[in-house]
Amino acid sequence: MKIIKKNVFEGLVDELIENDEREIIGVQSKDSKYVFDRLEKAEGLELDYDVTILPPKKYFMPQRETLVEYETREGLEMEPVNEVIPRIIIGIHPYDLEAIKQMDKVFADSPKDSNYLEKRENSVLIGVNMQQTSDWSFAGSMGTATVDDGYDLMLTDLGKKYAVEIGSSKGSDLLEKISEDVRDASPEEIDKVEKAKEEIKDEFDKELDFSPQKLPSLLADTYDQDDFWEENAEDCYSCGTCNIVCPTCYCFDVQDFSDISLEEGERMRQWDGCMLEAFAEVAGGENFREERAERYRHRYMRKGRYLYNRFGDIACVGCGRCSSQCVPDIADPTDIFNKLWRGKDE
Ligand code: SF4
Numbered sequence: 463m464k465i466i467k468k469n470v471f472e473g474l475v476d477e478l479i480e481n482d483e484r485e486i487i488g489v490q491s492k493d494s495k496y497v498f499d500r501l502e503k504a505e506g507l508e509l510d511y512d513v514t515i516l517p518p519k520k521y522f523m524p525q526r527e528t529l530v531e532y533e534t535r536e537g538l539e540m541e542p543v544n545e546v547i548p549r550i551i552i553g554i555h556p557y558d559l560e561a562i563k564q565m566d567k568v569f570a571d572s573p574k575d576s577n578y579l580e581k582r583e584n585s586v587l588i589g590v591n592m593q594q595t596s597d598w599s600f601a602g603s604m605g606t607a608t609v610d611d612g613y614d615l616m617l618t619d620l621g622k623k624y625a626v627e628i629g630s631s632k633g634s635d636l637l638e639k640i641s642e643d644v645r646d647a648s649p650e651e652i653d654k655v656e657k658a659k660e661e662i663k664d665e666f667d668k669e670l671d672f673s674p675q676k677l678p679s680l681l682a683d684t685y686d687q688d689d690f691w692e693e694n695a696e697d698c699y700s701c702g703t704c705n706i707v708c709p710t711c712y713c714f715d716v717q718d719f720s721d722i723s724l725e726e727g728e729r730m731r732q733w734d735g736c737m738l739e740a741f742a743e744v745a746g747g748e749n750f751r752e753e754r755a756e757r758y759r760h761r762y763m764r765k766g767r768y769l770y771n772r773f774g775d776i777a778c779v780g781c782g783r784c785s786s787q788c789v790p791d792i793a794d795p796t797d798i799f800n801k802l803w804r805g806k807d808e
């Protein structure tokens with residue numbers, strides 16, 4: 463573990479903004495909320511935030527992107543497209559780092575998604591341990607309040623200085639730029655970091671009543687409780703917001719857009735969400751999750767069971783974004799999972 467003064471870190475960020483070819487992204491406040499956005503100056507960084515509106519996945523899987531451009535003038539010619547902007551992203555909380563790790567696995571699975579993977583390879587992730595928690599978060603219950611890996615550098619605020627853990631050669635290359643101002647952490651400073659990490663785990667207002675490892679079997683056992691799913695989905699607007707803000711939701715829709723001559727066009731993908739009515743509609747107009755309650759159940763099954771069965775991770779990192787943004791307040795995973803847990807023996 464290393465120690466750097468805050469003004470040295472800010473100097474490094476300003477120097478990167480000024481002279482590095484990569485785009486520098488950082489957490490900033492906007493209309494009393496927090497967002498990941500392009501940084502103009504290091505002083506704009508807000509590293510003691512609670513949660514951002516959207517997770518940093520938007521940099522690896524943009525809301526809308528072109529995958530292929532094509533021409534048909536002399537037979538079909540297709541050109542793959544991937545707009546990769548190398549970036550350094552500063553201020554990622556541990557639960558979002560865990561979500562990125564999960565997305566890395568999903569997109570590296572066969573067939574590999576090079577549009578996502580190349581953007582990830584060209585990014586540097588600077589994490590920060592939480593100083594405050596969102597009222598909706600339950601990362602403490604999901605084991606994502608702290609992480610041991612998934613970052614290139616990890617900062618912990620120690621007053622006028624940061625403790626810095628190095629997670630990769632990309633991270634150590636960055637620190638190399640200020641090597642004269644970097645020193646080893648003392649045993650007391652290492653203890654302080656460990657204590658801060660332990661303490662944050664108890665700072666969450668929301669929690670699961672049971673171990674998240676029990677979710678896959680709980681959800682398998684409660685899949686057929688139609689009355690439960692219908693009752694809880696009753697007020698759902700099918701707006702898809704809970705999908706859009708989630709760091710582990712990655713579904714997309716692919717569409718072709720041709721010009722009027724049909725001689726050229728592009729294939730694009732854009733974010734989609736399983737809570738939207740048309741998500742499961744297929745050719746011929748058939749919809750295999752036509753009912754709101756089916757879509758509502760599917761989202762929870764996917765978070766706590768389906769992706770676990772496929773990739774070995776519970777696909778909810780407890781950020782609380784879904785519940786904080788749901789207008790009828792019916793998207794809180796702790797609420798639904800705890801109700802299912804309490805009712806399982808009835
Ligand atoms: S659960 Fe809430 S956020 Fe999600 S689709 Fe329904 S109304 Fe929208």
Ligand code: SF4
Pocket residue numbers: 704707708709710711765777778779780781782783784785795
């Ligand atoms: S389901 Fe909700 S709490 Fe869980 S990771 Fe997604 S947005 Fe965060």
